[in-house]
Amino acid sequence: MPVLVFDLDDTLYPELSYVHSGFRAVAAFLSPLLSVPADALAAGMIAEEAAHGRGQVFDNVLRQHGRWSKALVAASLRAYRQHRPKISLFPDAERALARFADLPLYIVTDGHKEVQARKVTALSLSGRVRHAYLTNRYGRHRAKPNPHVFQLICQREGVSPAEVTYVGDNIKKDFVGIKPLGFNTVRVARGNYAHYIADEAHEAARIIQSLDEL
Numbered sequence: 167m168p169v170l171v172f173d174l175d176d177t178l179y180p181e182l183s184y185v186h187s188g189f190r191a192v193a194a195f196l197s198p199l200l201s202v203p204a205d206a207l208a209a210g211m212i213a214e215e216a217a218h219g220r221g222q223v224f225d226n227v228l229r230q231h232g233r234w235s236k237a238l239v240a241a242s243l244r245a246y247r248q249h250r251p252k253i254s255l256f257p258d259a260e261r262a263l264a265r266f267a268d269l270p271l272y273i274v275t276d277g278h279k280e281v282q283a284r285k286v287t288a289l290s291l292s293g294r295v296r297h298a299y300l301t302n303r304y305g306r307h308r309a310k311p312n313p314h315v316f317q318l319i320c321q322r323e324g325v326s327p328a329e330v331t332y333v334g335d336n337i338k339k340d341f342v343g344i345k346p347l348g349f350n351t352v353r354v355a356r357g358n359y360a361h362y363i364a365d366e367a368h369e370a371a372r373i374i375q376s377l378d379e380l
């Protein structure tokens with residue numbers, strides 16, 4: 167039986183929605199400390215992220231209000247990582263999970279393991295996949311493109327890589343490690359790499375615009 171494995175961020179749900187959800191949690195935390203309405207703080211963080219990326223959002227918002235300190239930046243980051251995200255599946259992801267519900271389904275995702283686990287919970291995915299492999303649990307060196315957890319899936323299902331298809335969005339790391347082993351690869355063209363074209367080694371065997379094409 168074919169085995170279908172999905173990436174999480176920007177494949178099954180829009181990662182930016184997690185970022186914004188986190189900003190709202192941090193804004194709620196900072197609001198009483200800065201005496202600024204949470205909505206205004208969140209809007210400031212969202213604008214800051216859109217203009218300059220994620221790296222300095224908390225530093226810059228705290229600076230704007232004259233309250234920068236290392237401790238408050240760290241506390242903001244904790245509030246961000248520990249918040250319970252309010253996020254939803256892409257509509258085509260919802261349809262794909264329903265359409266392929268009879269197949270063995272898995273998730274393979276990198277990133278902070280507790281953060282990723284909270285996303286899986288928020289999206290109610292635990293009951294819909296056999297397992298969500300958080301590569302971080304196996305050591306940082308097992309993050310994609312390392313094929314370790316994909317090999318675990320093969321062992322668990324008793325299948326060869328040719329029977330396993332990975333659907334992801336990240337041309338830097340999603341496909342390059344598993345292609346040489348014979349896994350099938352599909353890229354959904356969205357997220358940060360939607361408009362990039364990768365070289366042969368990094369590109370998926372097939373590119374789709376929507377999971378409805380799976």
Ligand SMILES: [Mg+2]
Pocket residue numbers: 173174175176177334335336357
């Ligand atoms: Mg991704």
